[in-house]
Amino acid sequence: MQIQSQKDFFAGLMFTIVGAAFAYGATGYQVGTGGRMGPGYFPLLLGVILAVLGSAIIFKSLVVRTADGDKIGKWAFKPLILIIAANLLFGVMLGGLPSIGLPPMGLIAGIFALTIVASLAGTEFKLKEVLALSTILSLGSYGAFILLLKMQFPVWPIFITG
Amino acid sequence: MELFENLALGFGVAFTFQNLIYAFVGCLLGTLIGVLPGVGPVATIAMLLPATYALPPVAALIMLAGIYYGAQYGGSTTAILVNLPGEASSVVTMIDGYQMARKGRAGPALAAAGLGSFFAGCVGTLILAAFAAPLTEVAFKFGPAEYFSLMVLGLIGAVVLASGSLLKAVAMIVLGLLMGLIGTDVNSGVARFSFEIPELTDGIGFIIIAMGVFGYGEIIHNLSHKAEDREVFTGKVKGLFPSAQDFKNMIPAVLRGTGIGSLLGILPGGGALLAAFAAYTIEKKTKLKPGEVPFGQGNIRGVASPESANNSGSQTSFIPLLTLGIPPNAVMALMVGAMTIHNIQPGPQVMTSNPELFWGLIASMWIGNAMLVILNLPLIGIWIKLLTVPYRWLFPAIVLFCAIGVYSTNNNTWDIWMVALFGVFGYMFIKLGLEPAPLLLGFILGPMMEENLRRAMLLSRGDWTVFVTRPLSASLLAAAAILLIVVMLPAIKSKREEAFVEE
Numbered sequence: 001m002q003i004q005s006q007k008d009f010f011a012g013l014m015f016t017i018v019g020a021a022f023a024y025g026a027t028g029y030q031v032g033t034g035g036r037m038g039p040g041y042f043p044l045l046l047g048v049i050l051a052v053l054g055s056a057i058i059f060k061s062l063v064v065r066t067a068d069g070d071k072i073g074k075w076a077f078k079p080l081i082l083i084i085a086a087n088l089l090f091g092v093m094l095g096g097l098p099s100i101g102l103p104p105m106g107l108i109a110g111i112f113a114l115t116i117v118a119s120l121a122g123t124e125f126k127l128k129e130v131l132a133l134s135t136i137l138s139l140g141s142y143g144a145f146i147l148l149l150k151m152q153f154p155v156w157p158i159f160i161t162g
Numbered sequence: 163m164e165l166f167e168n169l170a171l172g173f174g175v176a177f178t179f180q181n182l183i184y185a186f187v188g189c190l191l192g193t194l195i196g197v198l199p200g201v202g203p204v205a206t207i208a209m210l211l212p213a214t215y216a217l218p219p220v221a222a223l224i225m226l227a228g229i230y231y232g233a234q235y236g237g238s239t240t241a242i243l244v245n246l247p248g249e250a251s252s253v254v255t256m257i258d259g260y261q262m263a264r265k266g267r268a269g270p271a272l273a274a275a276g277l278g279s280f281f282a283g284c285v286g287t288l289i290l291a292a293f294a295a296p297l298t299e300v301a302f303k304f305g306p307a308e309y310f311s312l313m314v315l316g317l318i319g320a321v322v323l324a325s326g327s328l329l330k331a332v333a334m335i336v337l338g339l340l341m342g343l344i345g346t347d348v349n350s351g352v353a354r355f356s357f358e359i360p361e362l363t364d365g366i367g368f369i370i371i372a373m374g375v376f377g378y379g380e381i382i383h384n385l386s387h388k389a390e391d392r393e394v395f396t397g398k399v400k401g402l403f404p405s406a407q408d409f410k411n412m413i414p415a416v417l418r419g420t421g422i423g424s425l426l427g428i429l430p431g432g433g434a435l436l437a438a439f440a441a442y443t444i445e446k447k448t449k450l451k452p453g454e455v456p457f458g459q460g461n462i463r464g465v466a467s468p469e470s471a472n473n474s475g476s477q478t479s480f481i482p483l484l485t486l487g488i489p490p491n492a493v494m495a496l497m498v499g500a501m502t503i504h505n506i507q508p509g510p511q512v513m514t515s516n517p518e519l520f521w522g523l524i525a526s527m528w529i530g531n532a533m534l535v536i537l538n539l540p541l542i543g544i545w546i547k548l549l550t551v552p553y554r555w556l557f558p559a560i561v562l563f564c565a566i567g568v569y570s571t572n573n574n575t576w577d578i579w580m581v582a583l584f585g586v587f588g589y590m591f592i593k594l595g596l597e598p599a600p601l602l603l604g605f606i607l608g609p610m611m612e613e614n615l616r617r618a619m620l621l622s623r624g625d626w627t628v629f630v631t632r633p634l635s636a637s638l639l640a641a642a643a644i645l646l647i648v649v650m651l652p653a654i655k656s657k658r659e660e661a662f663v664e665e
Contacts, residue, residue, distance in 0.1 A: 034624035035619055054333060074386075079382045091582075115562065145566060
């Protein structure tokens with residue numbers, strides 16, 4: 001048997017696994033009866049429905065013919081990793097990472113880190129331009145979020161502000 | 163006339179200098195961000211929501227309504243100028259709007275979209291004001307069974323609008339419902355699917371899902387293919403206003419679009435998108451006048467009608483939200499989130515318990531629409547400039563705003579880790595051809611559906627027939643079934659796929 005639609009096959013597989021996992025997890029809570037539902041009832045019901053839907057999608061992906069095989073295509077790992085990394089780095093800068101002894105570095109450092117790493121994901125990378133962009137974004141964010149909206153952010157590294 | 167008294171109250175609330183400023187700033191920010199390619203109203207509102215936390219509730223909602231209209235109008239601008247839909251509902255605007263822009267008539271196209279939207283918005287606001295009160299009466303007749311059935315109808319409606327496979331869209335809804343259940347169960351106090359992580363017992367924030375899936379997922383996808391052959395017609399925008407002939411063609415189209423939009427917007431799950439598609443289809447069916455440009459080649463009616471429908475639909479889609487507390491689409495789901503943050507439980511009781519807020523919001527909708535015209539007609543030139551900002555400067559800024567927005571909801575880095583996870587999911591969904599909007603809607607409705615299902619079943623003592631023996635509930639479920647059957651009819655199915663082929 002051949003996979004006719006790669007996208008649908010893996011989507012169906014994901015739904016089936018996630019649905020089954022939720023359903024299995026739900027059995028760990030009190031399920032109850034229709035008239036008196038426990039915390040496990042609705043998730044169990046939905047989990048089973050999702051798994052059934054997933055299986056139906058898998059079945060369809062094996063049977064219904066598509067013109068080009070509906071390929072998933074190449075995963076863009078570079079932007080995926082860099083964008084997610086930029087986001088994570090921003091979190092680390094704001095909150096610090098006690099496990100490696102990194103103190104919170106604050107919003108401004110976070111903006112620079114995020115902008116530089118995220119920019120690496122693009123097709124062109126010019127350091128000067130990226131630094132200029134980071135500066136503009138820092139000034140803008142400071143003005144908008146800290147001064148105008150008065151949001152609570154650590155702005156500067158903790159060892160400077162004390 | 164009670165209607166006018168109420169509207170007077172509303173305008174009294176909304177017409178303070180401060181609130182006018184918030185409406186203006188909301189429209190401005192909404193347009194500014196909504197005009198960015200690939201950033202629709204959902205992402206825009208999610209991004210700007212934290213900026214309204216510090217405001218008093220009325221001002222916050224007024225600003226959000228402004229952001230919503232701004233984002234929607236910004237999306238049309240991008241659709242017309244660069245042939246990129248900022249959101250699904252501007253897909254149809256793109257067809258004729260972009261062709262007009264190619265012929266150097268971007269000005270009239272943008273003006274038609276703006277003026278049509280303004281007229282439609284005014285009508286939509288009036289309808290909302292007139293029908294909100296009687297519909298609220300109906301809402302008090304709703305028991306848990308009816309609410310459950312209405313949500314089923316709403317979710318089915320959302321499925322009908324999703325592009326691609328029906329089956330996959332239903333699965334996305336169910337996945338969303340399940341994600342909505344993560345966290346502490348209100349009835350038993352049991353923390354479900356939280357893996358003993360304290361942050362997860364509060365559930366996953368909807369902003370995290372919205373930003374991760376819509377924001378990051380979309381950016382990663384955009385970066386994976388090079389921004390090569392996108393033509394931008396910035397140089398050629400000459401002559402802002404439509405000619406007298408244009409107006410002649412436009413006016414009936416605007417009227418038709420407004421009517422369709424107001425009607426379809428009320429339906430849960432219908433909203434702006436369905437309205438825009440239906441309006442365009444109807445315009446296409448009406449006969450061309452001699453000498454008129456055919457559809458698909460830059461007919462101004464093809465811009466005016468769907469844009470009007472889109473706007474009156476987004477106006478009337480506030481009706482189910484404000485009267486029943488049920489968000490009919492992903493944007494309204496975000497509005498529910500915003501209201502909850504300000505301790506307002508959307509539903510029929512808002513009108514009686516909080517009339518200033520209710521009528522103030524309605525009045526501010528009209529103000530928001532007026533702001534849009536004031537803001538956009540003279541500023542079209544500037545929006546076009548914004549589109550020439552290279553994407554390599556744009557996307558780091560979007561990533562940053564998402565990260566700041568997520569962090570500021572709880573001042574907690576946990577949310578930043580979670581949004582990273584959902585960014586990966588978002589990209590995966592795109593790769594697998596899964597539409598994320600039904601997921602978000604399911605996510606918001608998940609806990610509400612469970613609550614109402616439980617109550618309905620408790621009242622009926624475990625008898626499932628309660629959903630079909632109560633007439634209101636039965637007719638809602640019947641409507642859902644009909645909707646599903648209609649979509650599965652072969653003729654409609656091919657049309658529906660055709661309509662979404664552009665995306």
